[in-house]
Amino acid sequence: MENTLGVLLLSHVGFSFMEDLIGTVTARGVKTCVLSSLPEPRHQVSRPEQLIELADELHVTSEHVLTPEDVDAYIDQLEATGTSVQCCLTVWEGYRHLMASANARLGVPDLDEKQILKLRDKLTLRNRLADVGLTRGRASALTPTTLAERQREGGRYFVKPVSGIASFGTFPLTPETTWSELERLTLEARSDTVYANTFATTAGPFSQSGTDLNNGADSAVSAPSGVGCEVEFLIEDYVPGQEFSFEVVVVDGDPYVVAVHEKCEVTESTGTVLENACVSPPTTLSQEEVAAGIRWTTRALTALDLRWGCFHVEARYASSGWDLIEVNPRVGGSLISPSVAALTGGPGMLDLWLDLLLTASQPGGFLKTLKGLSFGMDGTTPSPNATFFRVFFTGPGTIREVGLNDDLPFQPLLSHVLLKPGDVVEASSREVFLGQVLWRMDLADRDDLLAELLPASMRAIEIMYETESG
The missing domain is CATH 3.30.470.20 (ATP-grasp fold, B domain)
Incomplete structure (x- = not known):
């Protein structure tokens, strides 16, 4: 049986920069082997069809979140059919510990799985670096008590999930911040198919010994027992x-x-x-x-x-x-x-x-x-180069028209418009990407070019929404 060299790519619900990753692997003449969790319902037919056109091998699991058992079983399957997996790679932070575990099995130097989990615990990380003088701020678990204490103190503080992604639930503390607002964010995180697993801290596959913040009635915000994942917030010095x-x-x-x-x-x-x-x-x-x-x-x-x-x-x-x-x-x-x-x-x-x-x-x-x-x-x-890019976000509504504006000071090197007419954007506390545009210029000319490009680039992607009738 022929032994083919391959790279294992981990995809969350069918996405996670897969086009870019597959292209990067293919350019090196290595087989691309994609393991994906189950896409969201609206993508469950179309997305696997798109991926199989790009990748050499594709396996889609039956659940929305990959597990260590999924990764080990797929490596076993690949090796049994003649593919020598050289390494594992993912850009999805919720799977970074799975990548580390797979690379350890494959003998590839990488971070230890426990190191990944510690890095994703932003509460412990902040205080660990404060202990060695590399940050002046400290963090605490966010509870009704710590929320009220910080608001009485009147200083500047920042709230964020202990583990999170996409800037969801990250915001400066204000006198108007309420505990019910945090509870609403928790419920929203838990119900988000794409992002829910990235907020897990003390439950599920991200469990960490010695980091249990749920002690007694005055605990950090968390999901009810028996429901998938825990979501906890911290409050830190601004x-x-x-x-x-x-x-x-x-x-x-x-x-x-x-x-x-x-x-x-x-x-x-x-x-x-x-x-x-x-x-x-x-x-x-x-x-x-x-x-x-x-x-x-x-x-x-x-x-x-x-x-x-x-x-x-x-x-x-x-x-x-x-x-x-x-x-x-x-x-x-x-x-x-x-x-x-x-x-x-x-x-x-x-x-x-x-x-x-x-x-x-x-x-x-x-x-x-x-x-x-x-x-x-x-x-x-x-x-000798400089770059500038702008990312566009969108609010709730039904998109009527969207596209790249061709009336710009100079054309971009790269542009992505990620939504299309007819797409419905729901209200959310996490960022919803509309598109992104990248320019390259000579470093020597950058300051002059940016003076014109910065304001002009704000209209690089134009969007119109359907209006409510009546």
């Missing part, structure tokens, strides 16, 4: 400053910062935070401030003993220095990976992560490429 993200690849304990993105537009509202636009390299930082950010990021990753993998480190910078938002053990969402490709003129973050996994046992050639792409410790980038 981190001031401008937002940035560091796109990092770590090889055997050595971090390489491939890109630094500045979140040049962020909207904080009740229930969520929307990251509207990013530019790279940053426009508001000096070379010395970027260098300080790289040193801070390196210290944080070292303190957490994160020796392998791809990371999207979210931070804020103020006059007091660098501080933490989150450490995500994955590629950044939206157009972060294509932005990196446009910045480097070569590989994006998905390419780099896959190449790390495929070459981790002998990373010599990969390391040479990675070093040539990465920022220096002095805060300089080898790239």
